Amino acid sequence: MARILAIDYGGKRCGIAVTDESQIIASGLTTVRTMDLLSWLKNYVTEEEVELFIVGEPKRMHGEPSESEKLIKPFLEKLKKELPDIPIKRIDERFTSKMAFDTMIASGISKKKRRDKALVDQISATIILQDYLYNR
Incomplete structure (x- = not known):
C-alpha cells in the first residue's frame, strides 16, 4: 500500500504528517x-x-468556512493540476491546534518547545490524519 499524507495548511507554514x-x-x-x-x-x-x-x-464554530479557506482553495487547484493522479480529501480541522497544544502539555514538552508553532502545525497535521484514519 501507499502512504496517506496530511497537510495542516497555514499562511506561513504547513504541518505535514504521513501514515506508514x-x-x-x-x-x-x-x-x-x-x-x-x-x-x-x-x-x-x-x-x-x-x-x-x-x-x-x-x-467556524457553526460549520461555515473560515477566512483561511480563501488561501487554501487556490493551493488545492494548483495541487490538482500538478499531481492529478493523487486524490484530495478534506477533513474538518476545528480544534486541532488546541488539541495539539494539549497533547504537547500532556506529553511533558517544555514551555519553550510549546511556543514552537511549527511543532504545533506538525502535531495538528497528525491529528487531522489520525481523525481520517479513525473515521474512514
Missing part, C-alpha cells in the same frame, strides 16, 4: 514553508508512494 505504508500509524513528518509546499510535495511523491492527500478544512 500499511496506513495504520499517523506520524508527524515535518513543517514546510507555505511558499515551498507545492515543490516539496512534488519532490516527496517522487521518493515515496502517496495514495491520498488529506487537507485540513478550517471551519
Whole structure:
C-alpha cells in the first residue's frame, strides 16, 4: 500500500504528517514553508508512494468556512493540476491546534518547545490524519 499524507495548511507554514505504508500509524513528518509546499510535495511523491492527500478544512464554530479557506482553495487547484493522479480529501480541522497544544502539555514538552508553532502545525497535521484514519 501507499502512504496517506496530511497537510495542516497555514499562511506561513504547513504541518505535514504521513501514515506508514500499511496506513495504520499517523506520524508527524515535518513543517514546510507555505511558499515551498507545492515543490516539496512534488519532490516527496517522487521518493515515496502517496495514495491520498488529506487537507485540513478550517471551519467556524457553526460549520461555515473560515477566512483561511480563501488561501487554501487556490493551493488545492494548483495541487490538482500538478499531481492529478493523487486524490484530495478534506477533513474538518476545528480544534486541532488546541488539541495539539494539549497533547504537547500532556506529553511533558517544555514551555519553550510549546511556543514552537511549527511543532504545533506538525502535531495538528497528525491529528487531522489520525481523525481520517479513525473515521474512514
